[in-house]
Amino acid sequence: MSATLAFATGGMLPQASSFAASVDQSFDLVTWFAVFLGVLVTGGLSLLLVGPRAPAAVQRRRLMQYGALAALLLVVGFFVQGARVWADMQVVPRGAFPIAVALEDKGWSFTYPNGFVTGELHLPIDRPVRFLFKGSERAYSFAIPAFRMQVPVALREDRVAWVQPTLAGEFDLRTSIDPRAETSIQVQVHAEGGFDKWYQDISGPDLTLPPIELGQKSYQMRGCTQCHTVDGSKLVGPSFKGFATRIHKLTDGTTVEPTDEYIKESVLDPQAKVVEGFEPVMPSFRGRLQDIEIAGLAAYIKSLQ
Numbered sequence: 001m002s003a004t005l006a007f008a009t010g011g012m013l014p015q016a017s018s019f020a021a022s023v024d025q026s027f028d029l030v031t032w033f034a035v036f037l038g039v040l041v042t043g044g045l046s047l048l049l050v051g052p053r054a055p056a057a058v059q060r061r062r063l064m065q066y067g068a069l070a071a072l073l074l075v076v077g078f079f080v081q082g083a084r085v086w087a088d089m090q091v092v093p094r095g096a097f098p099i100a101v102a103l104e105d106k107g108w109s110f111t112y113p114n115g116f117v118t119g120e121l122h123l124p125i126d127r128p129v130r131f132l133f134k135g136s137e138r139a140y141s142f143a144i145p146a147f148r149m150q151v152p153v154a155l156r157e158d159r160v161a162w163v164q165p166t167l168a169g170e171f172d173l174r175t176s177i178d179p180r181a182e183t184s185i186q187v188q189v190h191a192e193g194g195f196d197k198w199y200q201d202i203s204g205p206d207l208t209l210p211p212i213e214l215g216q217k218s219y220q221m222r223g224c225t226q227c228h229t230v231d232g233s234k235l236v237g238p239s240f241k242g243f244a245t246r247i248h249k250l251t252d253g254t255t256v257e258p259t260d261e262y263i264k265e266s267v268l269d270p271q272a273k274v275v276e277g278f279e280p281v282m283p284s285f286r287g288r289l290q291d292i293e294i295a296g297l298a299a300y301i302k303s304l305q
């Protein structure tokens with residue numbers, strides 16, 4: 001990390017994106033420029049004017065000209081460096097992985113190309129990612145300090161930005177407004193291969209399949225088979241065989257109809273109704289399955305005679 005930024009942040013901020021180093025360089029340049037000006041103006045001039053052997057007028061003028069020239073060169077260097085970083089940030093590389101971002105009342109919402117919507121931000125390492133910020137009824141900013149990334153999103157205006165993470169790990173994502181717990185989250189940058197695995201996992205089955213087929217695919221891909229069967233044999237959980245024509249007795253002595261709502265509740269909130277004779281060990285699939293996939297599961301489960 002740059003020396004000056006390390007000083008400013010207490011050395012806590014890793015350079016976790018491809019922009020980080022050049023942004024830090026610009027930061028250094030500004031800092032050293034300020035230091036230079038400070039030395040020049042306070043030190044140099046006072047020495048020139050009241051030093052023990054103050055130079056003659058001609059020499060003094062020349063010295064001041066050199067000083068001004070050096071300052072000009074620094075300003076130009078600063079401009080070139082800044083413009084380079086800025087230009088780099090404007091041009092989204094082709095093939096960047098697109099993620100749509102919105103800030104809603106309940107916190108961040110990230111929409112991945114497969115249509116999956118979640119409050120978690122997962123990113124691949126060493127691959128460019130393109131963010132599309134959806135403008136809404138309030139302005140907000142999207143800031144990941146470790147990436148040296150800060151994107152202001154104006155009222156009702158969409159905006160695009162990109163970044164290439166270069167370090168795996170978890171990094172803070174914040175917004176300048178409304179710093180509630182839900183808006184300060186951790187961005188997860190997956191190590192090589194980890195992102196593809198995560199993405200495949202959330203991608204699940206093709207959501208355009210007919211409901212029963214979609215449900216069957218989902219049943220296999222989402223790991224329901226670890227605990228359920230379709231042939232009547234019991235595993236950790238009940239078999240789905242004859243689901244629609246069976247009476248479902250619960251641990252509290254009541255019974256429940258085999259409706260779509262019941263299946264949906266079982267998937268999202270498995271402990272709300274626990275089937276008699278089984279342990280309440282089913283994990284919730286909340287946030288992992290879209291409604292259309294749950295509807296497919298219900299259609300499939302009810303179709304099993």
Ligand code: HEC
Nearest residue numbers: 222223224227236237238248263266270273274275278282
């Ligand atoms: C770790 C094991 C486990 C996994 C994985 C699991 N379940 Fe379950 N499931 C259970 C257990 C145990 C029960 C019975 C206790 C209860 O009702 O919570 C159950 C109950 C159910 C019921 C109610 C069954 C009935 O006869 O009334 C449905 C519906 C259901 N699961 C659907 C699913 C679906 C769909 C998936 C995959 C997306 C899934 N489960 C994954 C363990 C699991």
